[in-house]
Amino acid sequence: MSLLEARGVSHYFGGLCAVDDFNLTLEPGELMGIIGPNGAGKTTIFNLLTGVYRAGKGSIRFGGAELIGKTPHQITAMQISRTFQNIRLFKDLSVLDNVRIAHYSQIAYRPLEAVFHVGRYRREERRIINRSMELLAMLKIDHLATETADNLPYGLQRRLEIARALAVGPELLLLDEPAAGMNPNEIDQLMELIGWIRRQFDLTILLIEHQMKLVMGICERLLVLDFGATLAEGSPHEIQNNPKVLEAYLGEEPVG
Amino acid sequence: MIPMIQNSWKKTAGQRWLMPVLVVAGLGTSFAVPEYALFNKYIQLVMMYVGINIILTVSLNLVNGYMGEFSLAHAGFMSIGAYTAALLTMRVLPVMDHPWLFPLAVMAGGLAAGFFSLLVSVTSFRIRGDYLAIITLAFLMIVKSVIENIDYLGGPRGLPGIRKLTTLPWTYFWVVFSVWVIRNFVYSKYGRGVLAIREDEIASELMTVNTQRVKILTFAVSAFFAGVAGALFAHVLQFISPRVFDIIKTTDILIMVYLGGIASIGGSILGAVLFTVLLELLRPSNTAAILAFLPDVIFNPVNQHFIQHLGVWRMVIMPLLLVLLMLFRPHGIMGLKEFSWFIPRLDLEAGHPAAPEDNIHEPA
Structure with a gap:
């Protein structure tokens, strides 16, 4: 059984659609990345998963239990833990x-x-x-x-x-731009650290990141968001060669 | 790791005897003073007020200091405690024959106040900051006008004829009890939850802290001791009316909290003692007495005139002191700090390498 399953999740801020029909399946032990331009709705997805926002539509199941409607402390106590984009x-x-x-x-x-x-x-x-x-x-x-x-x-x-996020005792760890503001050397260390905690704590990890080096280096599967909609999903290799992604996010130049 | 903990423990252990010594010395004093009439009645009365103010200050600090909210409801909880206890001792409990029933009445006052704290804590789930301040102010005014409109409680004329049951030892007992309980609360998972809420409420929710539960508990503990203080206060003053517990009373407690320092129990005790004693010293009759003690050198007509009229200026001098304090020590005298001997050993040793350099510590 999959660990996390989001089906048709949508969320609006007033009239603005922040996340539109979002679907995600995470198997235990996976390391998946969410990428997308600024404002694509990546952090909103984390906030929906952890109950900071209550999704207007859809269902999010974790280990079989519905998460929508639960408070953040209930959800985190179910062993979903996260870090923040701007350190909190x-x-x-x-x-x-x-x-x-x-x-x-x-x-x-x-x-x-x-x-x-x-x-x-x-x-x-x-x-x-x-x-x-x-x-x-x-x-x-x-x-x-x-x-x-x-x-x-x-x-x-x-x-x-x-x-602090590990102290919650998570099965699923959500990392929101863990490499933000880091130099290449620090990113290398971080990649090593993420790999190590994943093995050590037997974690499933979902991460948001802009640093292509990190995303392409450690993620097994990627999901690309743009304007709240899922643009593509697949292995780093597939994403790198997906023309829609190249156009919307990575630009014309190939990524190395 | 372990050798370092041992090491630092030895260093701080040097001061840990202070706590039991202070508690026992205080207990002895509280019995000896009325027994042997060591001080006159007036000073004994001031000592009881100091005790009551310590309870009020430490308990308000829990909400306004540790949790970082701005509650103005404290005098309201105090009046709930005062009226509950006074009614019990006047009309229900046979305290004349059984004086040991008095603590029960005080306890009941605390519990009643704790119960009504739900009104405030539940609103605090969604509302914070300035808006919560306004709501707590409304609570204070509602409590006052409800009491004013109940004839059974004496209405606006108040409730006279309360027996003088609060003694110095009883005051002392409740001071020690409240300080001990609140300190224990602060150094528990709930206390850390309170600090986390002050720092970042959403982050604390996301770190599994049940913020609603923590808020309910914190307001309840805080209000309980406000009620206890109110009950003791009623049985010193022997007369209570709704006007005794108005916004001015809350302001006094706020001043003591911010004077002593936010998020510091030691600071609150210090603030309550300083404020109460200073205010008393600045009474005209007292300034005259101080004058008599001063050496001749400064006993010239100019100083005499000045000191005699100091009393008139007491409500100018105190706020001025506060303004200066906020300018130079915005967190209060001991803001965010605690005496190391006051911190439970477990917390003091936790984590440790660095041995403390002096007896003042950041809160755990």
């Missing part, structure tokens, strides 16, 4: 707390235990602190755990966002 860390909080917050739904204690620090409180907090530190260590930012997130250099903030 809790920037006044410590690196560690950023990751701890993302464990919210996995902490078992109840309000009274929290208020009196009794029962499962101590055990659970200790477990989550340890897990968070492990995650930070895996992404090699554990030495910055007590640093304020805002003080981190850009590249590490991106990395922290990935750590």
Whole structure:
């Protein structure tokens, strides 16, 4: 059974059609990319998938359960996690707390235990602190755990966002332009990182990206959006040679 | 990793004895002062007001500081607590024969206020910022006018003849209890949820934080202790009327919160103590007393005149202090900081390499 299945999803902002009849099937373990010019509706699709917007039409099924109508915290607790195009860390909080917050739904204690620090409180907090530190260590930012997130250099903030998204314990990870603002060298590192977390956490990944190097380098399947409509879908090779895509998005020049 | 945690633990452990010592010393003082009449009645009264204001400030900080909302409803919750508790001690509970029932009445006041906080928290799901401020202001006015129109509650004339049941030890007990509970709440997953909401509400939803639940809980805890403070206040003042709990009261609490510092419990305690004591010191009768203590050098006619008339200017001096504070320390005295000995050990040690350089820490 496919992990994610979107059928006929449409969304309007007022009279403007942001996403039109969007279809997507993701098999477990896949790494798929969504590309398209600015304003094509890529981030809107992520917002629809995670419940930030409620799709006006269509259905989105994840592991068999309907997502439309659920709140974002319910959807993310079902193990869909994401990062943001413009980094949205809790920037006044410590690196560690950023990751701890993302464990919210996995902490078992109840309000009274929290208020009196009794029962499962101590055990659970200790477990989550340890897990968070492990995650930070895996992404090699554990030495910055007590640093304020805002003080981190850009590249590490991106990395922290990935750590935070992984803390949710996702099966499906949505990466919104993870390479934005990175130089070629950093992109190489990022590609390696994405491949590594994919194997390590057994993830299905859907990513939005403009950097062709990254998209063509790691994605197994691509979907091209233009003005909210799906233009083409296929392997990177097919997309590269698709005349419609070349015209709408990549221009006349061949991509290398 | 582990050796480093151990190391820093040793460094901060140096100050951890402060907490129990302060709590026990405070407890001793709260019993000794009325017992041996260490201070006169007036000072004892001020001490109780300090305690009540600490509860009010710390609880409002939860919403206005930690969560970053701007609620003006606090005096409203306070009046709900005050009226509930006063009715119970006057007309329901036989407190004369059983003084131990008083904490039950205080508790009931808190619970009533906590219940009504649902009205505010549910609106806060969709509305925030300035608009929530206006709605909480409306809540405050509604509470006031409802009480004014119920004869059973004394209407606008108020409710006289409340017994003086609030004592210094009881005030102290509730201060410790409220500070402890709110500190525990802040250093829990809900407290981190509150901070996350302040930072970025949508991002916190997307990091699995149930923001609606966190808001309900936060407003409930905050209102509960406002109600507790109101109940204690009613049984000190022995007379309550709707006018006691108006926007001016809320403003006082707001001043204490922003003076002490947002998102800091230590700061709130500091703010409440400073504000209450300063305001009392600036009373004309007190400025005269201060004058008597001053050494002769500055006891010249000019200073004498100035200090004697300081009292007249108290409502000018306090706001002026606030303006200066906002200019030079916009986050308040201890904004976004906490004494390290006040932070639960688990949070203090979490993550750690760097040993703290002094006893002040960013909140976890």
